[in-house]
Amino acid sequence: MLSPNLVPSPEQISNINEQQNPIFEVTSPLEPVSQRRVDTKTILNIVLFFVLLAISLGLFGSVSRNILLHSFGAAFLIAGIIPLILTIWLVLTGASMFRKMNILKTVISSIILIIGIILVTIANEQNRPIVGYALFATALLMIITKYFFFVEDEQIRIQRLERELRKAKQSAGMGMALSYFYKFIVPTAANIRSLDDGSTPIDMEIARGKFEEYQLNNGKLFVIVPRDLDGSDMKIFLKRISSLPNPAVMQGKPKERPGNDTHRPMFVYFLECNTEKKECNGLFDIPTIISSCWDRHKNEQHHRRYTVNVADEIIIFQNQLISLINEHPITRGKVRILSFPSLPFRFEDIKYAVTQLSH
Structure with missing residues (x-):
C-alpha cells in the first residue's frame, strides 16, 4: 500500500x-x-511610490552625473540608515512576536544603506554631512512617530482590532x-x-x-x-x-x-x-x-x-x-x-x- x-x-x-x-x-x-488579494490601500501605496519616483526623476533631469550620483547616494543612505536604526531598536526592545519581521527589515535596510554608501563614495563628495543629516532625521522621525502621532496610531490600531473582533464574532x-x-x-x-x-x-x-x-x-x-x-x-x-x-x-x-x-x-x-x-x-x-x-x-x-x-x-x-x-x-x-x-x-x-x- x-x-x-x-x-x-x-x-x-x-x-x-x-x-x-x-x-x-x-x-x-x-x-x-x-x-490572497491586493487591497485598495496596497494599490494606493504603490501608486504613491511611482508618483514620488516620477517627480524626483523629473527634478533630477538637468543635473550633472556627479550631482546625480551624490543625490541618489544620499537618498539611499538616508532611506537605509533611518529604518536600520529604528528596526535594530525594535529588535532589542520590541515585542518578541515581531522579531523575525524586524530582523528582515534590518537586513533590507542594511542592503539599501550599503548601496547608498557605494554611490556617495563614487560621487567623491563629503559623506559626514549626509550621515549627520540622516541621524538627525532619524531622531526627528522617532519623536514624531512615537509621540506626536501616538493618538493617531492608537486610533488605527483600535480600528484594526474592531475589524478583527467583528470577523471573530462572525x-x-x-x-x-x-x-x-x-x-x-x-x-x-x-x-x-x-x-x-x-x-x-x-x-x-x-x-x-x-x-x-x-x-x-x-x-x-x-x-x-x-x-x-x-x-x-x-x-x-x-x-x-x-x-x-x-x-x-x-x-x-x-x-x-x-x-x-x-x-x-x-x-x-x-x-x-x-x-x-x-x-x-x-x-x-x-x-x-x-x-x-x-x-x-x-x-x-x-x-x-x-x-x-x-x-x-x-x-x-x-x-x-x-x-x-x-x-x-x-x-x-x-x-x-x-x-x-x-x-x-x-x-x-x-x-x-x-x-x-x-x-
Whole structure:
C-alpha cells in the first residue's frame, strides 16, 4: 500500500496539490485563497511610490552625473540608515512576536544603506554631512512617530482590532478553536508526560467500562484536521476504527498528574498498542467539532444563503489553534497539527504520519 506524501507546510492553502495526497504538519498559520488579494490601500501605496519616483526623476533631469550620483547616494543612505536604526531598536526592545519581521527589515535596510554608501563614495563628495543629516532625521522621525502621532496610531490600531473582533464574532472556526483548545487540548496535554519524565500512564479501555493501565512511549499529541468537509461523518469513521473486539486504535485516558488543576482526563485515540507489553507509541485526535461547519453550510444552503465557506472556516479554526498551541506553556512543543486531505481519508495514512513524526 502506498504511503502518504508528507510534504513541507506551505504558506498558502492554494499551494496544496490534492491529487498527490499531501499530508503535512502545520507549523504556522496558512492563508486562505480568498484572502490572497491586493487591497485598495496596497494599490494606493504603490501608486504613491511611482508618483514620488516620477517627480524626483523629473527634478533630477538637468543635473550633472556627479550631482546625480551624490543625490541618489544620499537618498539611499538616508532611506537605509533611518529604518536600520529604528528596526535594530525594535529588535532589542520590541515585542518578541515581531522579531523575525524586524530582523528582515534590518537586513533590507542594511542592503539599501550599503548601496547608498557605494554611490556617495563614487560621487567623491563629503559623506559626514549626509550621515549627520540622516541621524538627525532619524531622531526627528522617532519623536514624531512615537509621540506626536501616538493618538493617531492608537486610533488605527483600535480600528484594526474592531475589524478583527467583528470577523471573530462572525467566524464559526474561531469559536470552535477556542472551545476545542481549552476544553480538550489543554487538559489532555497537561496529563501527557514529557520524555524526560518517563512514559505517560494511561487508563486504557479494553472492554466496555473495563480499564487496564498502559504506558504511552511518546510525549506528543497529534491533532488531525481535514482541509474540507463533504458531509462525511467523522464520528462514524472514528467509531469504526476503534470498535471492539478488534480495534485499529484503542481509546483511553491519560492518568491525571498530581497537582494538575485542569479538567478531568478525556478519551484519546492511541496507535500501535502492544497488549502484551501494555504500551502504545502514538496518540492522536480528530476534532469532530468542526463538523458543525458543514451543518451550518447545509442549513444556509437550504435557506438560499451562502455565507459559510467550509474550507475557509477550517483554515481559520486551524490557524487559531496553532496560535493558541504555540503561545500556551502547557501545549507548546507538545501538541502538533497534521493537515490531511478532505474526508474520507485512510486510517493507514493516519498511522503512517503519526508514527513517522513521533520518532
